[in-house]
Every structure is written in structure tokens, then in C-alpha cells.
Amino acid sequence: MPIIDLQRRMRQLGEIRIGHVVSGVSKKGTAYTRPAKLNHFRFTSPSREILASVAALYGGEVQPWTPANGGPSEFEVYSTTNRLPVLIPPQNAVSQWYELYAGSKCQRRCDGVTEHKADRPCMCNPERRDCSITTRVNVMLRDVPALGQWLLVSKGYYAAVELPPAAELLAQAGGYVAGWLGMEEKLVQRVEGPARFMVPTLDVEITPAALMEGQITGAPAAVTAGERPAIEAAAAPAGPPRDYLLEAKQAATQGEVLAIFQAAKNAGAPVAYQEQIKAIGLSKPAAAQNTPPAHHDSVPDEDGAVDAEIVGDDDVEDIWFQIIAAAGPLGLTTEQVEAQFAEQNSGQRPATASAARLREFLAALKAVRS
Incomplete structure (x- = not known):
């Protein structure tokens, strides 16, 4: 058992950074240093060996680094990625303070009411x-x-207001949750001109409803009595898992997202994860090269599809994606839709059906919804 009056915490391996310090000379000839944003993650750590693994996975080279605040020398890697597969801890994933530093020493650490370094009331003017x-x-x-x-x-500011709510929800899981740490650029119009900066983001491979039900995607598989974990099978480390969500966001059309959706499904991705890919697909345009203009009086439904549109026979993927979208409001999963299609078409699966047969099925689904 742990010692009751000692707080346990996991070892910190290093830091993930979204900026660095650059130096230069002003027009007046004065040397200066200033912070600058990065478009990809930068890693720093005292361990060269750990950073070598990071570089092998995410690009970059290990090189010596000395902190500007005079701290101990470490190593750094400028990676080539802005999205990392992570496990998010159930507790203390995100913490926040108002802090004041003098060099590398923290002078104040305040929660907005109490300054905890000296156990006194907050000393700042809130304005x-x-x-x-x-x-x-x-x-x-x-x-x-x-x-x-x-x-x-x-x-x-944006990290301060956007990350804590996500962490509070994750704390309800009671275990580590698989997710993605990313960065996105924000553009803010200010009086002195536009400002661009990078903001860290947390995405999870699970819906909030599934998370609250305890369906934790990052939990390890249970090992029954008498079984041994297959450590021998993991002799060669696997590469980063395929990021289907990122691929879907980068796709240009619904047809491309559908292919990604099917790949995620075949790989055994959780249903909630598949639903996220589906939602991304609904925001993409359908392939237009074989699609004649819709009638002037056609009105898109809530899925973005126009009932009067005609899709060429070589666009069966787009029709199938519309079927998946139309089935969502009916509470049907992809597996249920495939089974229903086969039942109505003498056992034929959607993957081998013609565009005309798929259009008939889509029309029937929309009739049920209306």
C-alpha cells in the first residue's frame, strides 16, 4: 500500500512545446530575443534516448539544448507533426494557475482568490x-x-478557457482515455493589427455519452487468471496508429471520407469513433464531376442532400455515404443498414450493388424519415 501522506505522481519525461525563442538585431542595432510560434511540436527532455524514440516516430533530430532561464542542459527535437496520439490521465490532465515569475523562480501562484506560495489573499488587480x-x-x-x-x-487565453472543460469530462472516466494532442492556429483582430498564435487542443476517440458510460478507449485489455501478457509479441515497436479522423478532415469529398470510414470500420474502430468520421463526411461536398445541376426548386434536407439530384453510376460511394447519413436520424448503425439492404435485395450487400439499387434504398430511407 502507498504511504498515505505522500502524493503519488508519475515521472515527467519532458515537455511538449508549441513555440521557441528566437534572437535578432533591431534596426537600431540592439540585440534581442523574443518568443515565436511553431507549426509543429517541439520536444525537450533530459534523456537523449527517449528523444531518439520521439524523433524516430515523429520526425526531427536530437540536438543539445540549453534553457534560456539558465536551467540544466537538456536535449530537443523539432518534430514534423502537429498531432500526437496520447493517453489522457483521468486526474490532473489539466491544471491552471495565475503565476508570476522572476527568472526561473515562481514568485506567486494564485487561483484568483488565494496566493498559495505565501498563503495570502490574491495581490493582483483583477482588471x-x-x-x-x-x-x-x-x-x-x-x-x-x-x-x-x-x-x-x-x-x-484560449487554452485556458477551452482545455479545462475537456479535462473535467475526462476525469469522469476513471481511467486513461485514448486521444490526440494537437495544435491549431488562431487569428484575432486587434487594434494594433491581426495576431496569429498556436493553441493546444485535446481530441478523444470517444463520444461524451460513451465516456460517461465508462467505455474507455484507452483502458488496457483485461488479463484473466492464468494468462500472461504477450510481451514477446511486442518485440518490434509498432508505428503510430492510423489517424482516421485527421485523414477525414483532410479529405476533399464525401467519397474520400467514405473510404476512410470503411477502413476505420474494418480496423475495428469504436462505433463512436466511426460516428465522428461520419459527421466529418457530412460537411464535405459530394463529387460534382458527374452530377448535373439540381432543379431550381430543390431544397437540401438536414443531411445536405437534394432529393432531385441525379448521381452517375460511377458515384456509388457518394450514394452509400448519403444512405449512412440518412440512417443516422433513424437510429440505425452501419451494420444494421447493411443488413436491412441485404434483406430487401435478396442477400446482395451494398458493396456490390448498382447505383440505381442504392438510390432506391436511399429514397426508401428518406420516405421513412418523412
């Missing part, structure tokens, strides 16, 4: 704080062979 909002995100990198967490620190 003009001396302290900066500091948001910390702790994650495990799913594919890096090292046991511990990685820290990402952000002092931005």
Missing part, C-alpha cells in the same frame, strides 16, 4: 493582473517506449 494565466497539460505519448508523462505549458 490588470501582474500574473499570467498558466495552463498545464499532462499526457502520455502512446507509442514512445517510456513510462511517464509529458508536460505542455500554455500561457494563452
Whole structure:
């Protein structure tokens, strides 16, 4: 059993960063340094070996690095990715404080009411704080062979308001949740001109409803009595898992997303994960090269489909995606739709059906919805 009055925490392997410090010379000849955003994640760690694994997975080269605040020398890797497969811990995934630093030393750490370094009331003017909002995100990198967490620190407003609600929901899971740590660029129009900056994001491979039901995608498989984990089978580390969600977002048409959807389904992705891909597909345009203009009085339904549209026979994928979309409001899963289609078409599966047969089935589904 653990010692009751000691707080346990997992080892911090390093930091994941979305910026770095650059130096230059002003027009007046004065040397300066300033922070600058990055488009891909940067990793720092005291361990060269761990960063070598990071570089092998996510690109970049390990090189020496000395912190600007005079801390101990470490190593760094400028990766080539802006999206990382992670495990999100159920507790303390995200923490926030108002903090004030002098060099590398924290002078104040406040929750907005109490300054905890000296156990006194908050000293800042709420309208003009001396302290900066500091948001910390702790994650495990799913594919890096090292046991511990990685820290990402952000002092931005959007990270402060967007990440904590996600962490509070994840805390209800009671276990590690598989997800993705990403970054996205924000553009804000200010009086002095537009400002662009990077904001960290957390995505999970599960719907909120499934999460609240305890369907944790990051939980390890149970091992029954007498069984041994197949450690021998994992001698060669696997590469990063395929990110179907990212592929769907980058796809140009519904047909492309459908192919990604089918691949995720065949790979055994959770139903909730498949539903996220489906939702992305609904926001994509259908292939238009073989689609004549719709009648002027045609009105798209809530799925974005026009009843009067005519789709060429070589666009069966687009029709099938419309079928999946139309079945959603009826509470039908993809498997149920495939079974219903086969039942109505003498056992023929949708994958081998003609465009005309698929259109008939789509019309029947829409008739049921109306």
C-alpha cells in the first residue's frame, strides 16, 4: 500500500512545446530575443534516448539544448507533426494557475482568490493582473517506449478557457482515455493589427455519452487468471496508429471520407469513433464531376442532400455515404443498414450493388424519415 501522506505522481519525461525563442538585431542595432510560434511540436527532455524514440516516430533530430532561464542542459527535437496520439490521465490532465515569475523562480501562484506560495489573499488587480494565466497539460505519448508523462505549458487565453472543460469530462472516466494532442492556429483582430498564435487542443476517440458510460478507449485489455501478457509479441515497436479522423478532415469529398470510414470500420474502430468520421463526411461536398445541376426548386434536407439530384453510376460511394447519413436520424448503425439492404435485395450487400439499387434504398430511407 502507498504511504498515505505522500502524493503519488508519475515521472515527467519532458515537455511538449508549441513555440521557441528566437534572437535578432533591431534596426537600431540592439540585440534581442523574443518568443515565436511553431507549426509543429517541439520536444525537450533530459534523456537523449527517449528523444531518439520521439524523433524516430515523429520526425526531427536530437540536438543539445540549453534553457534560456539558465536551467540544466537538456536535449530537443523539432518534430514534423502537429498531432500526437496520447493517453489522457483521468486526474490532473489539466491544471491552471495565475503565476508570476522572476527568472526561473515562481514568485506567486494564485487561483484568483488565494496566493498559495505565501498563503495570502490574491495581490493582483483583477482588471490588470501582474500574473499570467498558466495552463498545464499532462499526457502520455502512446507509442514512445517510456513510462511517464509529458508536460505542455500554455500561457494563452484560449487554452485556458477551452482545455479545462475537456479535462473535467475526462476525469469522469476513471481511467486513461485514448486521444490526440494537437495544435491549431488562431487569428484575432486587434487594434494594433491581426495576431496569429498556436493553441493546444485535446481530441478523444470517444463520444461524451460513451465516456460517461465508462467505455474507455484507452483502458488496457483485461488479463484473466492464468494468462500472461504477450510481451514477446511486442518485440518490434509498432508505428503510430492510423489517424482516421485527421485523414477525414483532410479529405476533399464525401467519397474520400467514405473510404476512410470503411477502413476505420474494418480496423475495428469504436462505433463512436466511426460516428465522428461520419459527421466529418457530412460537411464535405459530394463529387460534382458527374452530377448535373439540381432543379431550381430543390431544397437540401438536414443531411445536405437534394432529393432531385441525379448521381452517375460511377458515384456509388457518394450514394452509400448519403444512405449512412440518412440512417443516422433513424437510429440505425452501419451494420444494421447493411443488413436491412441485404434483406430487401435478396442477400446482395451494398458493396456490390448498382447505383440505381442504392438510390432506391436511399429514397426508401428518406420516405421513412418523412
